[in-house]
Amino acid sequence: MALTKTEAAKLTNDMLLAGVVETIVQESPVLRYLPFMEVQGNELRYNQEATNPAASFYDVGDTWTEATPTFNSRTAALRIIGGDADIDAFLQQTYSSVQDLEAAIIAERAKAVAYAFSDSFYNGDSSANPKQFDGLKKLITSPSQIEDLGANGGNLTLDAMDSFLDRVKPGRPDVILCSKRTRRKLNSLRRASGSVLETDVDQFGRHVLYYDGIPVEVDDSISDSETKGTANNCSTMYAAKFGFQTGLMGIENGGIQVEDVGMLETKNARRWRIKWYVGLVLFREIAAAKMVGILP
Secondary structure, X not given: OOEEHHHHHOOXXXXXXXXXXXXXXXXXXXXXXXXEEEOOOOEEEEEEEEEOOOOOOOOOOOOOOOOOOEEXXXXXXXXXXXXEEEEEHHHHHHOOOHHXXXXXXXXXXXXXXXXXXXXXXXXXXXXOOOOOOOOHHHHOOOHHHEEEOOOOOEOOOHHHHHHHHHOOOOOOOOEEEEOHHHHHHHHHHHHHOOOOOEEEEOOOOOEEEEEOOEEEEEOOOOOOOEEEOOEEEEEEEEEEOEOOOOOEEEEEEEEEEEEEXXXXXXXXXXXXXXXEEEEEEEOOHHHEEEEEEEOO
């Protein structure tokens, strides 16, 4: 059964691990939505739907013709994200609360893991950096899934938004992901049209904006300085549906792990290690879309 990291954290009795997972989820907007599946080995081989078979009308006695869908074979590899957190033995001994000190230092390292995941979720390119998993920028390549605002970029419009969201099928996207600048522009467009983005409060007490019922999440890993033709101040917006064999999912082996490495030989400190064997898979191309060339 696929779970989001938020749901998985509720099922562990390890308070330190639960705190690390909660910190990572709070720092990475996409992890509040992305479900994960456990895989065996270090990669997942899957078939991505390419074309659907056609159906026809028949008369009584007609000869029926066979038609089958076609698939493209894909592979999603697990990558290693992690970092060490060293806690000074002197501070650990003299600090009023050892647990509070450990939690604070480990939480800082957990944030770094969240930032690394978010960056690769959008910008990961295993061809340029084999240590990364491929992100949405590389996974979404079909022209039918790209709303292009122009050779040199273009202005965001509500018509472009509707066209962009219609590219995600079937139904509507589960989330819209963009930069803060793009969200401000979207807010401005809605106000000018006489309406505003709806708001609601999520499980972390955050006020989340909605566009036509779809949550709009901002992520600092989405750049506002991308190059499109002669423009070097463009941004990209993403939309996706999640689900096993139908949409976008995370893959992992063992989940997020917190390991007590122990006392160091050359340093008066105790080391904790946070590690995550993780990847990303897009089962169907039509489950995600991106809008490219968004100007300020």
